[in-house]
Amino acid sequence: MSSTSNKPSEERFTVARTTLILDRLMTGVIKGGGWLVMLAVFAIFAFIFVQILPLFGHPEVKSVGEVAVPVDEVAVMGVDEWGELPFFLTQSGTLHFADLPRDVESRTYQRVDGDVNQLALGPRGLFEVDTKLPEKNWTGFYYDAYKGEIALGSEDGRVALLHLDYKAEFLEDAPRMVVPEVKSELLPALSQSDAPVRQLAFFESTTNRAIGTLQESADGKTIVTLQTYVVKSSLFGAPKMVPDAQIDLGHGITDEKPERLLIGGQGDRILLTTEGGWLYYLRLQKGKLERVQKLRPFADLDDTSIHSINWLLGKQSVILTSKSGANITLASYLDEEAGQILYTKIKDFPALDAGGANDFSPAQRNRGFLISNEHQLSLRYSTTGDVRWETDTDFPLQKIALGPRWDSIFAFDAQQNLHVYAVDDPHPNAGAKAFFGKIWYEGKSEPEYDWQSSSGTSDFEPKLSIVPLFFGSIKGTFYAMLFAMPIAILAAIYVSQYLKPEAKRYIKPAMEIMASLPSVVLGFLAALWLAPLIEDRVPSILLMLIAIPLSAAMLGYFWGRMPQTVRNRIRPGSEWMVILPVVLIVGYLSWQLGPTLESVLFRVYDPDLGVKAGNFRLWWTETTGVSFEQRNSLVVGLMMGFAVIPIIFTISEDALTNVPPYLTSASLALGASRWQTTWRVILPTASPGIFSATIIGFGRAVGETMILLMATGNTPIMEWNIFNGMRTLAANIAVELPEAPQYSTLYRTLFLGAMALFLLTFILNTIAEVTRQHLREKYKTI
Numbered sequence: 001m002s003s004t005s006n007k008p009s010e011e012r013f014t015v016a017r018t019t020l021i022l023d024r025l026m027t028g029v030i031k032g033g034g035w036l037v038m039l040a041v042f043a044i045f046a047f048i049f050v051q052i053l054p055l056f057g058h059p060e061v062k063s064v065g066e067v068a069v070p071v072d073e074v075a076v077m078g079v080d081e082w083g084e085l086p087f088f089l090t091q092s093g094t095l096h097f098a099d100l101p102r103d104v105e106s107r108t109y110q111r112v113d114g115d116v117n118q119l120a121l122g123p124r125g126l127f128e129v130d131t132k133l134p135e136k137n138w139t140g141f142y143y144d145a146y147k148g149e150i151a152l153g154s155e156d157g158r159v160a161l162l163h164l165d166y167k168a169e170f171l172e173d174a175p176r177m178v179v180p181e182v183k184s185e186l187l188p189a190l191s192q193s194d195a196p197v198r199q200l201a202f203f204e205s206t207t208n209r210a211i212g213t214l215q216e217s218a219d220g221k222t223i224v225t226l227q228t229y230v231v232k233s234s235l236f237g238a239p240k241m242v243p244d245a246q247i248d249l250g251h252g253i254t255d256e257k258p259e260r261l262l263i264g265g266q267g268d269r270i271l272l273t274t275e276g277g278w279l280y281y282l283r284l285q286k287g288k289l290e291r292v293q294k295l296r297p298f299a300d301l302d303d304t305s306i307h308s309i310n311w312l313l314g315k316q317s318v319i320l321t322s323k324s325g326a327n328i329t330l331a332s333y334l335d336e337e338a339g340q341i342l343y344t345k346i347k348d349f350p351a352l353d354a355g356g357a358n359d360f361s362p363a364q365r366n367r368g369f370l371i372s373n374e375h376q377l378s379l380r381y382s383t384t385g386d387v388r389w390e391t392d393t394d395f396p397l398q399k400i401a402l403g404p405r406w407d408s409i410f411a412f413d414a415q416q417n418l419h420v421y422a423v424d425d426p427h428p429n430a431g432a433k434a435f436f437g438k439i440w441y442e443g444k445s446e447p448e449y450d451w452q453s454s455s456g457t458s459d460f461e462p463k464l465s466i467v468p469l470f471f472g473s474i475k476g477t478f479y480a481m482l483f484a485m486p487i488a489i490l491a492a493i494y495v496s497q498y499l500k501p502e503a504k505r506y507i508k509p510a511m512e513i514m515a516s517l518p519s520v521v522l523g524f525l526a527a528l529w530l531a532p533l534i535e536d537r538v539p540s541i542l543l544m545l546i547a548i549p550l551s552a553a554m555l556g557y558f559w560g561r562m563p564q565t566v567r568n569r570i571r572p573g574s575e576w577m578v579i580l581p582v583v584l585i586v587g588y589l590s591w592q593l594g595p596t597l598e599s600v601l602f603r604v605y606d607p608d609l610g611v612k613a614g615n616f617r618l619w620w621t622e623t624t625g626v627s628f629e630q631r632n633s634l635v636v637g638l639m640m641g642f643a644v645i646p647i648i649f650t651i652s653e654d655a656l657t658n659v660p661p662y663l664t665s666a667s668l669a670l671g672a673s674r675w676q677t678t679w680r681v682i683l684p685t686a687s688p689g690i691f692s693a694t695i696i697g698f699g700r701a702v703g704e705t706m707i708l709l710m711a712t713g714n715t716p717i718m719e720w721n722i723f724n725g726m727r728t729l730a731a732n733i734a735v736e737l738p739e740a741p742q743y744s745t746l747y748r749t750l751f752l753g754a755m756a757l758f759l760l761t762f763i764l765n766t767i768a769e770v771t772r773q774h775l776r777e778k779y780k781t782i
Contacts, residue, residue, distance in 0.1 A: 048758065051751040056432065059425030061379065061389045061409065064109060067119040069126060069418045071096050076143045076150055077399035080166040083408040085178045086401060086418065087164065089141070089150060093133045095162070097180055098418065099124035104176060109420065119420060132184045133160050140197035140213070145404070146313060146364050146459070149204065153197025153213055159227075161185040161202075187227075188243065190215070195223055201270075203263040207231050209241050210267035210284075212249070214258055224249035224258045226270065226284070245287050253291055254280060260306070264315035269332075269341075271318060277304030279320075279330075281343055293342050297330060298322045307356025312367055312382055314459035316442045317346070319360065319369055319382070325352035327371070329382050331442045346440035347385040352376055353392075361402040367461055368428050370402040370409060377411060381428045383439060383461060388428055395419070427745045435466050435752060451716040451727065453736055453746050464749050468716035470756060472726030476708055477701040479637030479722065480644055484701075485694060487641070488648035492690075495649075496656035497678050500573035508653065515646030523710030526639035527631060531711065534638075535630045538616045538723075539602065540594025544587055551586040552579060620723060628723040631712050636725075640707045648697040655689020656682060688772040695768035699761045705730040729753040 069088065076089040088096045099122035102109050112118040133152070138160075140153030150162040165181040190197075195215035203210045209229035214222055226249050229241040249258075249272060256274035263270055270282040270289075281293040297320050298304045307323045317331040329347035334340075354373045361370040367382040374397055378390040395413040402409060406428070409421040433439070438447035442461050449467040454460065495507055534541055559567065559578065570578060599614030604622055606613045617628045659682050667677040683690070705728075712725035714735065733750050740747040 045758065048751050048755045051748055052755055055427050055430040055435075055745070055748050055752065057427070059379070059388045059423065059428070061391075061424070062422050063117075064408075064420040064422050065111060065117045065119040066417050066419045067098065067100065067121060068416060069096075069098050069412065070416050071126070072416075074399050074412060075138065075141045077401050077410065077412055078143060078145055078148075078164070079401045079403060079408070079410055080178055080180075081404045082166075082168075082178055083403045083405070083410075083420075085166065085180060086410050087180070088399075088412070089162075091138055093131060093136060093138050093152065093160075095129050095131050095182065096126055097124075097129060098126050100420070101175060101177075129180055129182050131162060131182055133162075133186065134158075140200040142200035142202045144202065145362060145401075147204075149202065151200045151202035151211065153200045153215075155196040157190040157195055157197060157215060159187045159190065159197065159200070159211055159213065161187065187211070190225060190227070190246075194218070198222075199259075199261055201261040201263040203267040205266065208244075208267050210263050212261045212263050212270065214261055222258050224253075224261065224272065226263075226289075228267065228284075247284070247287075247289055249282065249289065253282065253289070254278070260309050262309060262311060262318065264311060271309065271343075273306045273309055275305065277306050277322075279306065279309075279343075283340075292340060295343065297328060297345060298326060301326060308358075308360060310360040310362065310369075312362050312369060313364060314442070314457075314461070316461075317367070317382060318343075319362075319371070321352065321356040321371070323356045325355050325373070327351060327357070327380075329385075331440075333443055333445045335445065344445075346442075346444075347382055349380055349385060350387055352378065359397070359400045361400050363402055363406055364404040365406055366428060368402075368406060370400055372397045372400045372411070377409070379409070379423070379425075383429050383441070384431060384433050386428075386431065386433070388425055389423075393419075426743075427748065429462055429464065430745050430749070434464055435749070437465075439463070439465065449718060451732070453749075454739070462745070464745070466729070466749070466753055466756060468718050469727055469729045469732050469753060471718045472708075472716060473702055473728040473730070473757070473760075475633060475720065475726050476636050476640065476704070476712070476728055477698060479633045480640035480701045480704075481694075481698060483637045483641035484644040484648060484697060488645045488693075488697070489652055489690060491645075492649050492652035492656055493678060493683075494576075496653050497674065497682065498573055498575065500571070503573070503576075508650070511646045511649050514642075515650065517643070519643060519704060519706040520710075522639050522643055523707040526635050526707060526711035530639055531631045531635045534635065536617070537591070537594050538634070539598040540591045541634070543590040543594055543597055547586050547590045548583055551582055555579060555582050624721070626719060626721045626724065629713055629725055632724050633712075633722045633726065635711050636708060637722075639711060640701055640704055643704065643707065644697040644701050647700055648693045651693035651696060652686070652690045655686040655693065658689070659685045688775040691775060692768055692772050695764055699764060702760060702764075703730055703757060704728075705734050709734055729757050 071088045071090060073091040074088045075091050077086065079086040082102065084100050084102050086098050086100065100109055100119060101122040110120040110122065112120045136154040136156065136158065138152045139155045142151040148164040150164070152160045152162065161184065163183040166178055167181060169177045169179050171177065190213060195217045197213050198216050199214035201212035208231065211227045213225050215225070217223055226247045228244040230244045231239045232242045233239045249270065253272070254274055256276050256278055258272055258274050260273040261270070268284040270284065272280040272282060274280070277296050277298050279295050279297055280291060283290045283292045296304055297306065301322055301324060303323050305323055306320055308321045310319050312319060317329050319327070319329055321327050327349040328345050330343045331346045332341050332343050335342045352371070352373055354376050356373065357371045358373050363369060368388065369380055369382065371378050371380060375393050376390070377393055377397065377400065379388045380386065381388055393411070395415065395417070397411055398414050399412040400410065403423070406425065407423050409423060411419040413419065438449060440447040441450060441463055449465040450463040451465055451468050452463040495504055499507065555578070595614070598616050602614050602616045602619040603612050604615055604619040606615050606618060620628050663681050663685065664677055667681045672680065708728050709731040712727070714727045714731060715725055716727040717724065733753055736746060737750050740750060
C-alpha cells in the first residue's frame, strides 16, 4: 500500500457549514440576550425615574385673566369646588355670586372676544342670592371654607349663621351649571346687645356648637364671650341646637386687651390673642374655663404683636403673622409630663416683605394655605415649611380665596377686579425634605421621621418619610443574616470538606429544594405558628442559641483528644452521627429549661398575679423601656433566615468544592490537619465565592416581601429592638400600592421606595463584584 493512501484527509478537519452557521447564530443570540437584559434593566430604571420625577418638580402658577366684579365693601370671599362660582359677602349682608363657567373637559374659562386677559361672565352674570338675613350693619365675620359656614356679628350684638353648599345641575342641550344653596339662621341676642361684634369664632359638630365673640363696649372695653349650644332631642320633631351656657372669657384670664379669638378641638379649645403679642390657650371642661398655656410666639422680634391668626385644615395648627411679616406655625401636641395638650412652634416661614397678612385662605385638602398683604400673594405649605409660590402684585389686594381642589387662586383687588390664577402643583407635600428629612408634624413633640399615608379622616396630615422604611429593610435583613450566615457557611464548609460523598448527594439537593419554598408559606408559618410559639419562650430560644453551639464546640474539642482507636470507629465524614444526637438533646433540654431560667433571672412584678414572677416580656419592657411585640424581629430573623440559608449555602458550597484538589493535597502532605487546611487554604481561596453568596443572600433578604408583611407589625418605627417589628420598603409597596390612586403623591412615593430598593441592590452588587475581584486577585492560586 502506498504511503499516500494512509495520509489523513484534510477534509476531516473542516467544520461543516451548518455547524458554523449554528455557532454564529447562537453567539448572536447570546449576545443579543445579554443586551436585552441590560436594556430591560435600564428600561425599568427609566420607568421608575419618570414616575418619581414629578415629586421633585416646582409648582406652576399662571395668570388666567381677570373680570370686573362691581361689589362694594366685600367682607368674605370664597369659591365653589369647581372654581366656577366665587361668592362675595358684603358688610350689609348681601351675598353675590359671579358666574364664571368653565369647559368641563379643558377646564378653561370663557373669555371676552379680542381680549385674552379678560374673562367673560356666564349667562347669569353677577347675581345676588337672598340670605333671608335682616338688614343690619354686620361688623364681624368668620368663614370656615372646609364646611362652607359663615358666622356674622352685627353692630347691635346679634349673631347669624350662613351655610353655603353647591350642586351641579345637568340640563338638556345646556352645559353643566353650578347652583348655590344658602341656608341662614339668626341666633338669639348676646348679653351685651348694645356692643358691636368686632371678631368672631365658630365651631359646630353634630352634637354641639360654640360661638366666641369679641365686642367693643361704649367705654372702649373689649368683651369676650363664649356661647355654647347642645343638641336637644324630643319625641316629636328633629333634634335642635339650644343655648347651653354663656361664659365670659376675659374675666380672670388676662388683663391685656383681647384682639382675636379661635375655637378648635370639639369646641373646648379656645385660643385668645391679646395686645403685646400674648397667646392664651384656654380649655373648657364641664362648663368651666381653665387657662392651660400662655406663650408669646414672636418674643424674639422687636414688635411682638400678633397681626393675624388662622386655623389650618383640621384645626390642629394655627398660622400666625406679625406686623413685620414674620410667619410661623403653632401646632398642638401631647405633653407627657404635663399630661395634656399644649401648643408649640413647629414651622418658621420666610417673612412677608410688606408686613403682616391681611387675608388668609386655607387649603381644603392638605396643609397648604394662601396668604396675602396689600401687594404680596404667597402660596405656602405647612408640613414642609415651603413657600410653593410667591408674587408681588401691581394692584392692591383686598380679598383672596384658594380653590378647594388646590388648582386655582382668586384675588379681589381694591378696584373691584377679580384676578384668577391656575395652579399646577399636584405634589405639594413631596420633596427631598419630606422624604429624607426630619419633619415636625402636628401632634408630635419634636421633629421625626414618620410614615403614615392615610387615616380615617379627610383632614389627616400625610407623613411620607421613607427613612423608617429604609431602616426597617436594613433591620430585618440584619437579623435574618445574623441567623442565616453562620449556619449556611458552616454547613457549606462541612458538606464540601467533611461529609461523605454518598450523603452529600442527598443533602445538597434537599437544601436547593428548600430554596423553592414559597415565601408566603414561610410568612404564614411565622405569623400563625412561630410567633405565638416563641412569644412566651424567649429564654428557651436564648438558651438554645448559646447551648447548642457551645455543646457542639466542646464535643469537637473532646473528640479531637480521644484516642485514635476510638475515633477510628467513626468513618471520616460520618461524624454527624455523633454530633446530631448531642445537638438534639441539648436543644430539647434548653427548650425545657427555658421557663426555669426565666423564673430565676427575669423576675419582675406581675400585675396579673400581684407578686413577683418570672416574666421575660415584662422584664424586658421595664428594664429597657422599649416594647415587646409578638410579631417581632426575632421571628423575622428566624423565618427569613430559613429562606436565605439555601441560597448562601448552595453558592458557598460550590465555591468551596471548586477549590483545586492539589491545593488540599499539598496542604495535607505538608502535615496540616483537615481543619487547618480548611481554614488556611480552602476558605481564602473560596472567599470570593462565599462573599458573593453572602451578598446575593443579602439582596434576597432586602427584597423579601411576604414574610415581613405577615410576620411583623408593619409599624414604621426606627428602633434596633429585636422584640418589636418594622415596616420595610418592599412590604410597604405591597400594602399601599393597591390603595394608592394612580399618579397621586402616594403612588409616586411608592415608586420612590422601589427606586431606593433598586439602587440599594445595585450598589451592593457593584460593591460585591469589586470586592470579589479583589479577593480573587489576592488569593489566586493558579
